[in-house]
Amino acid sequence: MRRAAVLGALGLFSACGEKPPSGAPGSSPTAATPAAAPWFVEEAAARGLAFEHRSGHAGRYLFPEVVCGGGALFDMDEDGDLDAYLVQSDGVLRARAERAPNRLFRNAGDGTFADASAGSGTEDRGYGMGAATGDADDDGDQELYVTNLDGNALLRNDGGGRFQDVSAESGTTVDLWSSSAGFLDHDLDGDLDLYVVNYLHWSEAFERTCYAKPHGETYCGPSSYDRPAADTLLRNDGGLRFSDVSREAGVAEPVGNGLGIAVLDVDLDGWPDVFVANDASPNHLFMNQRDGSFLESSQAAGCHADQDGMVKAGMGVGVGDVDEDGDEDLLVVNMQNEPDSYFRNERARFVDRTAATGFKAITRPMTRFGVGFHDFDHDGWLDLYEADGNILHSYKSFGPDPFAEPNLLFRGLGGGRFEEVEPRGGTHPLLARTSRAAVFGDVDADGDVDVLVVNKDGPADLLVNRTEKRGHWLVLRVVERERDALGATVEARVGARTLVRVVRGAYSYCAANDLRVHFGLGAATQADEVRVRWPGGDEESFGALAGDRAWTLTRGAGAR
Amino acid sequence: MKRASRWILCCALALACAPAASVEFPTTGALTPELEAAVAAARARVAAEPEDAQAWLVAGMTFEGGDLLSQAEVCYRRALALGAPPQAWYRLSVMAWKLGDLSAAVGSIQRAIELVPNYAPSHWRLGTYLFDQGDFSAAEAAHRRATELDPKFVGAWAGIALAQMASDRSEEALALLADLRARFPEHGHLVVLTRTALTEAGRREEAERLRVAWTPLATGLDPWQAELRPYLQKSVMDKARELLGSGGAAEAVRLLEGWLAEGGGDRNACAYLAWGYFLLGRPGDARATLEAALAKDPDSVLVLGMLANLQEASQELPAALATCERILAVDPRNGALQAQRGRILARLKRPEEALVALGAALELDGRAPEVWAEYGLAQCALERWAEGVPALERALRDGAKNAGARGTLARAYVETGRADEARKLLEGASGLARDEQALLEELRQGSVPR
Secondary structure, three states: OHHHHHHHHHHHHHHOOOOOOOOOOOOOOOOOOEOOOOOEEEOOOOOOOOOEOOOOOEOEOOHHHHOOOEEEEEOOOOOOOOEEEEEOOOOOOOOHHHOOOOEEEEEOOOOOEEEOOOOOOOOOOOOEEEEEEEOOOOOOOOEEEEEEOOOOEEEEEOOOOOEEEOHHHHOOOOOOOEEEEEEEOOOOOOOOEEEEEEOEOOOHHHOOOEEEOOOEEEOOOHHHHOOEEEOEEEEEOOOOOEEEOHHHHOOOOOEEOEEEEEEEOOOOOOOOEEEEEEEOOOOEEEEEOOOOOEEEOHHHHOOOOOOOOOOOEOOOEEEEOOOOOOOOEEEEOOOOOOOOEEEEEOOOOEEEOHHHHOOHHHHOOOOEEEEEEEOOOOOOOOEEEEEEOOOOOOOOOOOOOOOOEEOEEEEEEEOOEEEEOEOHHHOOOOOEEOEEEEEEEOOOOOOOOEEEEEEOOOEOEEEEEOOOOOOEEEEEEEEEOOEEOOOOEEEEEEOOEEEEEEOOOEOEOOEEOOOOEEEEEEOOOEEOEEEEEOOOOOEEEOOOEEOOEEEEEEOOOEEO | OOHHHHHHHHHHHHHHHOOOOOOOOOOOOOOOHHHHHHHHHHHHHHHHOOOOHHHHHHHHHHHHHOOOHHHHHHHHHHHHHOOOOOHHHHHHHHHHHHOOOHHHHHHHHHHHHHHOOOOHHHHHHHHHHHHHHOOHHHHHHHHHHHHHHOOOOHHHHHHHHHHHHHOOOHHHHHHHHHHHHHHOOOOOHHHHHHHHHHHHOOOHHHHHHOOOOOOOOOOOOOHHHHOOHHHOOOOHHHHHHHHHHOOOHHHHHHHHHHHHHOOOOOHHHHHHHHHHHHHOOOHHHHHHHHHHHHHHOOOOHHHHHHHHHHHHHOOOHHHHHHHHHHHHHHOOOOHHHHHHHHHHHHHOOOHHHHHHHHHHHHHHOOOOHHHHHHHHHHHHHOOOHHHHHHHHHHHHHOOOOOOOHHHHHHHHHHHOOOHHHHHHHHHOOOOOOHHHHHHHHHHHHOOOOO
16 A cells, blocks of 8 residues: 555656655655664763763853863773773863863773772863873883873873873873874884874964854864974883984974874784874874884875865774775764765775765764774674764754764675664764764673763763674783783684774774774674784784683783 | 555645645754845745745755755755746755765756756766765766766766776776866866876876875856855955955955944954055054054954064064064964064074074974975075075975075085086076076086185
8 A cells, every 4th residue: 555655646746747756855865774773872871970071161262172072991990891081171261270170980890880080190180182091101001191282191000090190200291282192112112102193283372263154153173273283202211201202203294183093004014003184184194114203104195185185174083994805994084064084995005985885975964073993783894983063063953052963873784885873873862962082892891892972061971882783792802911912903714704903092083992802703603713913013823712702812821 | 546545646646736835934043144134034035925936945045055054955845845946956956965865965966957957067966976875887977978968067077087986997087087187287176186096096106296285176167056156155254354365455344344343353353454454555554453452452363463464564574573572472382473583583684593483483383385495595594505405495395485495595505515406406497586597607607606
């Protein structure tokens, strides 16, 4: 009957000299593939993660207010679960002491949290942007590095959830507006160095007012200031002392409005390279020269701009071996009217193949920040999550917040193709906020990847993965010299396929993510062989590993 | 036909052929005064003639011009329901595309093509949407149809090249782009695409030889799109900035004066107004405007920066220098002001200090070739020829326009024992200045100066 009615209506349109094309008045847009149930359930408050971000906006539009909101998921106390750190901002012009501090939340092991900030030493009160984590003093626990508008902070982990601010004595107070940051061993000397992405040389004295349709007075974009900054590379000299080696390492001269970072081995030479997403200025790709220095190579490699040559507003960076050819590809997310840029890695160069992915049209109306490729449904294909929130005004209104937008979730179909998951953003009801960082990790230790979303001027969302799983899984902690082996590449052979993951915390936007690697195995119940390529290039096989459990792979000591 | 189906058919008939049901005029939040006025006029016209398709089409373009796309979409749909012309389908497709609904965009543009099959921009739009959908062969076919209808529609030619690249057919794209560059040399964007295609083809060295800046692609003749132009809203500041840069200082001043008189604008507007006065030969008004703004906000870098510009342009170099230093006291990481300070110090014959200031500017931001030129000239003014050479080489490589850079580099080559390079530089140049010509003659005669 339904079919007959449709046909009848078609006949009618013909009778009136019209045919009903898709998109005709009154027709509804084609829906994305419906999911049986939302993939995520928002449970921040229910799980004790009560954090409300405040930009401190109070009438005058101050640029730092519009891009802040970051956080970390890391195991602060070596008890095997992910604790949460949320970075507060709260008033660009306010004195530090008057600002609300950052918050640390301890995971009870089951994905419920308790505020552990008091006395922890993590209550930094800089105008906060983001965080990075890594074992900088090589004692087995992870330090916290907080990026701020007004001086960054290195918080040494003294164990048991206690931290100490060692910024000044460690030489890590970068006195610039920093955004994302990442620990890496850039010179392969065995300790973790620190790459800090800086945004622009902002000062209140230089602040200006911008006007944009349709609403008038609003935030300016970085081009209005035209004061891009160079990044900072801090070399670990041991004993938790760092030297600023930006100039000799070749990162001090190229300037850009840096927001996102991904450390990856582009050419698989065993040395970490650094990709930086720049806002309204060409992206940077710092190729490791294997002597402690980098060569900025983005234009030669084809990832400075999109295929059309257009420089877009690069915000966050997603990274993963989307095409399963053994190297990692990049996804740079941009602002409204600028679709994502998917740069497929061809080892010596990148090719922009965004249109082939399925992201291009759907991402166009949103302004995206946090981003991550993970196999949320365990079907063996990488999916994609993007956290959105405008900086001007949204094309569609989602309530009183003019910047609010829904986030986006895509399901990987294989072959580098994706489709949007409905309900939009993977939640019901729809969450539409001004999202910034998306931090990824398995907070409830159930073997799948959850998402902590930091929202500007709003409560943080903890999106607990409730996807109807399509397969088995494997979670691996990869350890070298009693610490997470940042930069190690893990290859899992599953049937005829080889899945690649890299031990990495720094990607997305202003985020420090779970350092464990996660595989969806699809129908396979095990990985037939797991191999680790350690930083520097040595390889080690850990044999077959059974699925649906977490393993720790220790260099030279097998899997347990 | 079963009874239920007949009933549905009747309902559908009634819906399709009866007058369209009334639609509420879309609402918005607070708008800029200009847009508010335009929307009010569109609303009034729709209220007066609610069944007039053209009134709804104009309302749609008013919203679209103000970046209110959801509202525009509502109006275009209403206009079409009331029998609007085919370009309403075209506009509706653009809205759907911008709002991320590709299938609706494709459907709408296909409807526009059905109604007006030979309108090339519709086929180009269809190609663009199909490309975004990842259907590269269909995209290429649509773009080809556009080029058949209008062989000068460069946007569609570029679309074909992009579809070929996306299909990993870079060499084909390169052949096409070579042909297009020969036919349309004025379109710099084709060079940008060529560079991308060379990179994708792994021809890195050839790509690197193409040093190009991104330029937007002028797509081709598109009268339907041109209909939107009067509705595109620009802020007073944007209009004023454009006017000041295009010889329209009087109009810019009129706009800014009116805006400030109505209580709009801020120190930004004051700074631009002062510049407008200066361009109109009214330095007294310029100064008065800046002083009034500084009385309210003594540390405004925007206003002080404009004051420094006016002082420098008026040859009041010590005063300009003092203003620069006042700015740098509150905004020490202002690279542009450091560069300006260095330039002024050089003009005041204080090269040591100039060098320090220019070096600080380059530390902050080394992109500007003119600052490298100033820096190299300052080095050479202190007879630090060896240090001057790389700075001047870089300045010229990156397109510095400084009149003294080339001649000074040639001189620096000579002073560092590289007379052959000096000769090569000058012989390869056109429009030599008198001192450059003299140096070249000396080099040719072998009487190389010390």
